[in-house]
Amino acid sequence: MSAVHVSTNINGDDVEFVCRPDESLLDVLRDRLGMTGSKEGCGTGDCGACSVELDGRLVCSCLVMGAEVGGHKIETIEGMAQGDKLHPLQQKFLEHAALQCGICTPGFLVAARNLLERNNDPTETEVRYWLAGNLCRCTGYDKIVRAVLDTAKDMRKSAAKSSAKKPAAKKKAAPKKTAKKGARHAA
Amino acid sequence: MPLDANTPDLRTEFKSVGTRPNRPDGVDKVTGRARFGADFALPGQLTGLILRSPHAHAKIKSIDTSAAEALPGVKAVITYKDIPEQEGCDKDVLVNIMARGTALYDGHAVAAVAAVDASVARKALKLIKVDYKVLKHVTDVDEAMKPDAPVLHPGRFDPVDFSTLENAAHVSGKEERKTATPAHSNIAGRYVFGHGDPDKGFKQADVIVEHEFKTEATHQGYIEPHACTASVSSDGMAELWVCTQGPFMVRDVCASLLGMDVSRLRVTPSEIGGGFGGKTTVFIEPVALALSRKAGKPVKVVMSRSEVFRATGPTSSASMWVKIGAKKDGTFVAADAVLKYQGGAFPGSPVEMGAMCAFACYDLKNVRIVGYDVVTNRPKQAAYRAPGAPMSAFAVEGVIGEIADKLGMDAIDIRLKNAAKEGTVSSYGPTFGPVGLVETLEAAKAHKNYKVKLGKNQGRGVASGFWFNFAGNTCVSINLNVDGTLALALGTVDIGGSRASMCLMAAEELGISYEDVRAVIADTSSLGYNDISEGSRVTFSSGLATIKAVRDLKVRMCGRAAKIWGIPEDAVKWENGAAHPAGSNAGNFPPLSIKEIAAQASATGGPLAGHYEINAEGAGPSFATHVCDVEVDPDTGAMKVLRYLVVQDAGKAIHPSYVEGQFQGGAVQGIGWVLNEEYFYGKDGTLQNAGFLDYRVPVCSDVPMIDTVIVEVPNPGHPYGVRGVGETSIVPPLACVANAVSSAIGVRARTLPMSPPRVLAALEGVAASKA
Numbered sequence: 022m023s024a025v026h027v028s029t030n031i032n033g034d035d036v037e038f039v040c041r042p043d044e045s046l047l048d049v050l051r052d053r054l055g056m057t058g059s060k061e062g063c064g065t066g067d068c069g070a071c072s073v074e075l076d077g078r079l080v081c082s083c084l085v086m087g088a089e090v091g092g093h094k095i096e097t098i099e100g101m102a103q104g105d106k107l108h109p110l111q112q113k114f115l116e117h118a119a120l121q122c123g124i125c126t127p128g129f130l131v132a133a134r135n136l137l138e139r140n141n142d143p144t145e146t147e148v149r150y151w152l153a154g155n156l157c158r159c160t161g162y163d164k165i166v167r168a169v170l171d172t173a174k175d176m177r178k179s180a181a182k183s184s185a186k187k188p189a190a191k192k193k194a195a196p197k198k199t200a201k202k203g204a205r206h207a208a
Numbered sequence: 209m210p211l212d213a214n215t216p217d218l219r220t221e222f223k224s225v226g227t228r229p230n231r232p233d234g235v236d237k238v239t240g241r242a243r244f245g246a247d248f249a250l251p252g253q254l255t256g257l258i259l260r261s262p263h264a265h266a267k268i269k270s271i272d273t274s275a276a277e278a279l280p281g282v283k284a285v286i287t288y289k290d291i292p293e294q295e296g297c298d299k300d301v302l303v304n305i306m307a308r309g310t311a312l313y314d315g316h317a318v319a320a321v322a323a324v325d326a327s328v329a330r331k332a333l334k335l336i337k338v339d340y341k342v343l344k345h346v347t348d349v350d351e352a353m354k355p356d357a358p359v360l361h362p363g364r365f366d367p368v369d370f371s372t373l374e375n376a377a378h379v380s381g382k383e384e385r386k387t388a389t390p391a392h393s394n395i396a397g398r399y400v401f402g403h404g405d406p407d408k409g410f411k412q413a414d415v416i417v418e419h420e421f422k423t424e425a426t427h428q429g430y431i432e433p434h435a436c437t438a439s440v441s442s443d444g445m446a447e448l449w450v451c452t453q454g455p456f457m458v459r460d461v462c463a464s465l466l467g468m469d470v471s472r473l474r475v476t477p478s479e480i481g482g483g484f485g486g487k488t489t490v491f492i493e494p495v496a497l498a499l500s501r502k503a504g505k506p507v508k509v510v511m512s513r514s515e516v517f518r519a520t521g522p523t524s525s526a527s528m529w530v531k532i533g534a535k536k537d538g539t540f541v542a543a544d545a546v547l548k549y550q551g552g553a554f555p556g557s558p559v560e561m562g563a564m565c566a567f568a569c570y571d572l573k574n575v576r577i578v579g580y581d582v583v584t585n586r587p588k589q590a591a592y593r594a595p596g597a598p599m600s601a602f603a604v605e606g607v608i609g610e611i612a613d614k615l616g617m618d619a620i621d622i623r624l625k626n627a628a629k630e631g632t633v634s635s636y637g638p639t640f641g642p643v644g645l646v647e648t649l650e651a652a653k654a655h656k657n658y659k660v661k662l663g664k665n666q667g668r669g670v671a672s673g674f675w676f677n678f679a680g681n682t683c684v685s686i687n688l689n690v691d692g693t694l695a696l697a698l699g700t701v702d703i704g705g706s707r708a709s710m711c712l713m714a715a716e717e718l719g720i721s722y723e724d725v726r727a728v729i730a731d732t733s734s735l736g737y738n739d740i741s742e743g744s745r746v747t748f749s750s751g752l753a754t755i756k757a758v759r760d761l762k763v764r765m766c767g768r769a770a771k772i773w774g775i776p777e778d779a780v781k782w783e784n785g786a787a788h789p790a791g792s793n794a795g796n797f798p799p800l801s802i803k804e805i806a807a808q809a810s811a812t813g814g815p816l817a818g819h820y821e822i823n824a825e826g827a828g829p830s831f832a833t834h835v836c837d838v839e840v841d842p843d844t845g846a847m848k849v850l851r852y853l854v855v856q857d858a859g860k861a862i863h864p865s866y867v868e869g870q871f872q873g874g875a876v877q878g879i880g881w882v883l884n885e886e887y888f889y890g891k892d893g894t895l896q897n898a899g900f901l902d903y904r905v906p907v908c909s910d911v912p913m914i915d916t917v918i919v920e921v922p923n924p925g926h927p928y929g930v931r932g933v934g935e936t937s938i939v940p941p942l943a944c945v946a947n948a949v950s951s952a953i954g955v956r957a958r959t960l961p962m963s964p965p966r967v968l969a970a971l972e973g974v975a976a977s978k979a
Contacts, residue, residue, distance in 0.1 A: 041327060048326075057247040058240015060481070062431040063513040067900035070431055098240035111238040115230040118865035121704035121873065123237030124244055124432040124481025149909040156900060158429045158482050159704060160869055161876030162908045 025088040031056070032100025040087040047071045049087035050097060058098035058127045062156065069155030072128040073097045079135040081154075098127035101134065110134055110172045117168035121159035129155050133169045141176045143169075219928050224716040228865045231708040232727060233479070242479045245435030245451025246510045253437060254283050254322040256499045256509035257329040258492065259336050260519060261311030261318050264345035264585040264893025265358065268309055268338060271319055275335040281328035284503035285336070287319045291498050294467040300554040302465055304588045305494050311340065312360060312553035313585050314894040315518025317491075322499040322507045345585040345893035349527050349550035352394040352584045359393045360553055360583045368395045368580075394583045396555030401563050401636045402576035409542025409574030413533025417610045418544075420529050421603040423942070423960040424886035425550075427522040428592050429877070429905045432481020433513060434520060438496035439506040446473045446500075450493055453483040453701055454740030458493050459732045465494045466501070473497075476731040477701050484877070485591030488740050491520055517898035521590025522887055524549035524557040526599040530566075530607045538615055538622045542574040543567050543635075547600055550582045551589040557581045558589070558596030561676075564636035565939070566600035568674040569623070569645055569831065571632045585893050591742060593874060594675045594935035598881065598942050605671040605943030606958065609950065619670035619947070620653045623833070627672075644857030644921035645672060645831035651917045652833040657853045666839045666850065667952025673832045673939025677932035678743025679824035679925075683736035684753035686714060686761055688816040692803030694718075696727040696757075699738030700750045704873075704934070705866040709747050710754050712862050713928065717758040719785040720802060736821055744932025747862060748827050748923075753820045755927045761818025768812045769800045826925020830933055832856035834875065834940040838948040845968030847949065849879060853915045859923040859931030871937045872914040878941025880906040886961050 024039040031054070040049050045064075050056040050073075059082055062068035066081040073082045074096035082097075101108045110133050113119070120126045129152065136143060136151045143151070148169050149162070157165060236242040261268075273285040288308040293299070302308070307316045319336050323329035344358040351357055410416060436450035446468065452458050455477040463470045480487065492509040500507040511520070531544045545566050551557025563579035577600075612622040627645045634640055649672065652658060662668060685697040696714055700706065707727040715722045739745065766780040769787030773780070779794035780787050786799035809816050837851040854871040861867040884904040888896040897903045922929025946957045955970040 043327060051246075052249075055249075056240075057243070060244065060432065061246065061510075062433070062481075063900050065513065065899055065901065068431055068513075102239050107235070107238065111235075114238050115234040118228070118231070118705065118863075118869055120234070120237055121866070121869050122430070122432070122480060122482045123233075123242055124430075124479075126237050127240045130238060145913075146909075153907040153909040156429075156431055156905055156907065158431055158484070158877065158905060159873045161872035161874075161906075161914050162911060163872045163914045164865070164869060166908065166913070 027088060027091045029090045029093055029095060031095045032097060042086070042088050044087045045083050046073070046085040046087050046090055047082040050082060056097055056099050060124055060127060062124065069132060070125050070128040072131040072155065074131065074135060079132055098131055101130060108134065109175060110169070113168040113172040117164045117171065119160065119164040119168040125155060125157045129157065129165055137173055137176060141173050141180065143173060145170060218922060218924060222716055224712045224722050225860065225862050225928060226864065227712070228863060229708065229722050231705050232711060233702065233707055244432055244481050245478045248437045248449040248478060249508070250437055250439055250506040253506040253508050254324060254503055255326045255329045256320060256322045256496055256507040257326070257333055258317050258495060258509070258515070259319040259333045260515065261307065261314060261316040262894065263311055263340055263342050264314045264347065265343040266311045266340040267343060268307060268311055268318065269341055270339045272337040273319060275337070276321055276332040279328065279332050279335060281324040282321055282332045283324070283505060284322040284499050285319065285332065286498050286502055290502060291465065291494065294464060297464045298461065301461060301490065304554060305465070305491060313587050315515065315587060317495065317519065320495050320499055322503045347584050347586055347889045347893055349525055349548050349582050349584065352550060352582050353548065353580070357394055360585065365393050365396050367393055368398060395580055396583050397581035399560045399563050399579040400577070403633065404574035406542040406544045406574045406576045410533045412535070412541045414536045415611060415614050416531065416533040417607050417614065418529065418531035419607060419958055421606065421958045423526045423599045423602060425522040425525040425586065426592070426881045426885040427517060427903065428484035428486035430482030430484060430486055433511040433516045434487070434492050435510040436493050436496050437506060437508040438493070438500040440497055440500040442504060444468065444472050446497060448473065448475045448493060448497065449478055450475060451478045451480045451487065453480065453487040453703065453742055455701065455732050456699065456737050457488070457740050458490055461490050462494045462497055466497055474731055474733045477729055480701055480703055483703055484593045485595060485742060486521055488591050488742050489521065513900060514898040517903060518895050519587055521552065521588055523592035523595065524551050524559070524589050524599070525887070528600065528603040530603040532607045532611060534611050534615065536615065538617050538625045540570060540572055540626045543572050545577045545600065545603070547577065547579040548582055549579070549596065549599070550584040550586065552586040553583055554588045555581055555583060556589065558591065560596070562596030562600040565597035565674050566604050567635040569628055569672045570626045571628050572635055575635045577635065593877065593938040597673065597675060597939045598878060601671065601673050601939045602942035602946065602960065605940065606946055606956065609669065609943070609947040610956065620649050623670070623672055624649050641828070641924060642921055643829055643831055644919050647919045647921055648672070648831055648833040648855040648857060651919055652835050652853060652855045655835070655853055655855070655917060657835055657837070657851050657915060660837065660851065662837065665842055665952055666837060667948045667950065669836045669944045669946065669948030669951060671834055671940035671944035671947060673936050674829060675744065675936040675939060676829050677748065677827035678745040679749045679827040680739035680743070680745055681737055681823050682749040682753045683738055683819070683821045684750060684757045685735060685817060685819040686754070686757045688761065688806050688809065690806055692724070692801070692806040694725045696725055696754065697730040697735055698727055698750050699730055699735045700746045701729055701741040703741055704869065705863065706746045706750065708866065709862040710750060713751050713754050714758050717755050718762070718802065719783065744830070744934040745827060748926055748930050748932050749824045751862065751930055752824055752926055753822055756820035757818040760820060761816060764816050764818065765802065765805050768805050768809065768816070771812050772800065772808065773797045826923070828859060828923030828925050828931045830857050830931045830936045832936045832940055834944040836944045836948045838945060838952055840949060840952045840967060842953065842971060845964035845966070845971060847883060847962070847967065849911055849945070851912060851915070853917070854937055855917040855919060856933060856936055857919045857921050857931060858933045859926065860920055860929035861918045862928070862930060864918060867918055867933050868916045870933045871916045874935070874937025875914050875941050876906050876911055878938045879911060879945060882942045882945040882960055882962055884961055884963065
């Protein structure tokens with residue numbers, strides 16, 4: 022197996038790497054690029070601990086081959102906070118004690134952000150079904166769901182404030198980018 | 209001197225304790241910076257992989273590793289021969305980490321390789337030739353007790369002859385005699401608890417209910433697979449980075465298995481991605497060390513999810529018989545039980561604890577429990593949250609639910625009538641001190657959930673539960689920094705936010721801000737021996753040691769103030785984060801704050817620190833009562849949990865959010881146990897569902913919000929009244945949900961899990977009997 026050279030973009034930065042054709046995106050992130058924030062809980066797309074966004078679409082990075090991400094945009098947990106400013110979801114997870122051991126937390130945060138980018142007013146049921154692909158064994162999900170709902174509430178408040186100031190502002194954030202053909206790997 | 213570090217002092221008013229600050233390790237965990245087991249990497253490290261038996265039971269005739277060794281990039285291949293038996297080591301653990309002559313279960317380690325990368329290591333595994341002779345296997349506990357069952361450890365366990373049991377008077381009748389056979393040799397242990405005379409007691413009963421129950425093995429299901437990185441130098445010095453609940457245990461066990469002095473091995477615990485008891489032993493750690501020793505390079509071993517299911521410890525499956533007799537007014541007059549737990553291929557199923565917990569919630573004059581520890585061709589069981597208790601509670605609380613129904617009594621009232629309280633002689637021996645079962649029952653009865661009107665196909669269940677809580681060996685050090693902040697070194701791994709609780713207790717005791725204390729989990733060379741983070745012991749034991757270490761530090765700081773002021777040490781007291789003259793006779797000095805004392809530490813005698821070491825006792829048991837509402841779809845047998853309430857005694861909740869989190873997490877694990885989770889074995893004895901797709905733990909959309917009530921009946925064994933809370937919460941759910949289903953559709957589930965096909969079959973059975 023000869024290695025493959027890949028040029029991609031991760032968290033807004035252009036990144037180049039080489040990998041074997043049998044390496045998953047998760048392997049590449051963790052073992053080649055030192056981005057160990059995405060976790061491997063199963064390697065089969067069942068636990069969601071490795072969740073990342075690929076061109077705005079939520080995927081399990083363990084089900085994406087490293088060699089096929091050339092030219093795409095990848096968002097991982099490492100890109101969620103801006104400098105020393107936590108993303109509102111990260112802040113709410115802390116305030117709600119929505120983590121115990123913390124191994125599933127990056128995956129939940131990436132998945133929850135993806136939800137709130139599509140829908141900033143989800144019902145509890147919508148949150149629960151959206152996050153059904155992420156396993157947490159510690160919390161019983163209660164505090165995670167509360168943290169996501171509370172974040173959405175704050176986001177709506179601040180969106181209402183800014184739309185009051187700038188009438189032209191959109192009420193709902195649109196999805197970053199629609200998924201390209203073939204981007205659905207988590208089949 | 210008003211400060212005596214050894215004087216128990218039950219505090220009831222708090223400033224920091226009971227608040228809900230963000231945890232100190234939180235930012236690292238929400239940004240992906242926290243380093244878990246698989247996140248460590250060393251320069252030049254190799255990838256280690258383990259070859260596992262595809263057979264449930266097989267003689268290993270030969271292992272040929274020559275082709276694997278010849279593969280370019282392979283740096284070491286090991287078998288049991290590379291881990292020779294050391295005098296005094298735990299033979300069962302030794303055999304479990306690497307088969308020696310016989311593979312005892314599907315997934316049993318047989319050989320291991322270390323190679324330059326995972327791709328080469330995978331190829332090397334395929335090149336190892338193992339010649340197996342497949343043997344007959346047994347995976348069911350009742351089957352394993354039969355006389356014609358394949359024997360796992362020939363000659364090891366004395367046969368149990370039920371027909372001539374000398375202490376037959378202490379053994380329950382029906383169930384045991386039914387399975388009676390002349391001799392068994394998969395029975396690794398037999399445990400008997402109880403007092404009074406159940407046979408006489410049953411004669412006073414107006415109603416007697418007895419049934420058989422079965423539960424399947426369930427896995428702890430931590431999301432982080434086992435992972436470690438080992439580095440052994442040619443001089444025998446070794447380091448290990450590992451996700452474990454017990455770094456000191458890992459150090460001592462690995463040293464013993466590999467024939468090393470303990471001082472040669474330093475273990476650094478990583479952040480741990482869940483354990484629930486499953487990370488209280490070693491699996492890959494000695495293998496990684498042996499590989500590194502042979503290869504002369506660091507070796508990282510990370511289990512796959514399938515390996516976690518096949519080769520680490522789930523809990524036991526159980527087969528049980530329970531009989532309870534009651535008077536018309538609901539008073540229990542006698543109770544009897546036989547518990548049979550299989551613990552996989554080695555002795556050590558938690559049947560003893562299951563037996564001790566079975567009737568612990570109740571004040572019984574006549575009670576008897578017999579437990580059998582049975583070996584089968586399954587992976588060696590490991591502790592799982594309140595090991596052994598959820599199964600026996602499932603049977604006992606189910607029988608109690610049926611008695612309440614027969615007597616037309618409220619499910620909480622019948623429990624209140626019989627509840628264990630202070631002074632009750634427990635069914636397993638000790639007399640209870642102050643305990644909170646009655647308080648949990650009363651709070652559950654008063655809760656709004658208990659008053660919600662139920663609709664069609666809906667039902668409500670109630671169950672109570674008990675866990676002992678452990679204490680054990682604990683060391684804590686606290687160091688005063690030059691600026692008056694503090695570094696707190698703990699030896700108990702933080703699984704669910706315990707650092708926050710320790711910082712709160714240290715801040716409370718010193719009268720300073722929570723933010724001024726930083727807690728770290730120390731490596732095994734930096735602190736004395738600490739027992740494993742298990743048995744709900746961390747907040748109790750490390751909390752106790754933290755408070756005592758802080759008191760030690762306060763004595764020293766008062767001494768420095770005395771020196772500065774030129775007054776006797778016992779004329780100084782500590783209050784609100786500062787040293788004060790103890791009274792007007794001591795002199796009129798302005799208080800010296802912790803910052804001022806820290807700044808002058810060097811000039812007044814040197815650095816300041818406090819420490820405390822103890823083999824703690826007095827953990828104080830925690831009781832819980834759960835209430836659950838379910839709705840069953842009579843067409844499919846599918847079930848939805850509508851409402852779930854956990855009421856539990858925490859003694860004193862240090863950080864209430866994380867106490868609630870323990871209640872909620874345990875309840876949902878229990879809901880998984882009762883509804884979905886089970887180990888499926890094929891006819892060939894191999895595990896059929898070694899992945900999260902087929903072994904289905906509850907997902908977010910399976911459960912409702914989990915309501916909680918924290919009851920606080922202070923534990924006199926802890927300065928702040930703390931009881932452990934981590935485990936009790938998984939004890940009641942199995943029976944609680946089963947009782948709710950019974951109330952919804954009139955079907956009593958006595959076999960777990962209550963999967964939709966099973967519920968449907970039971971419903972059809974009821975319909976057929978009515979037709």
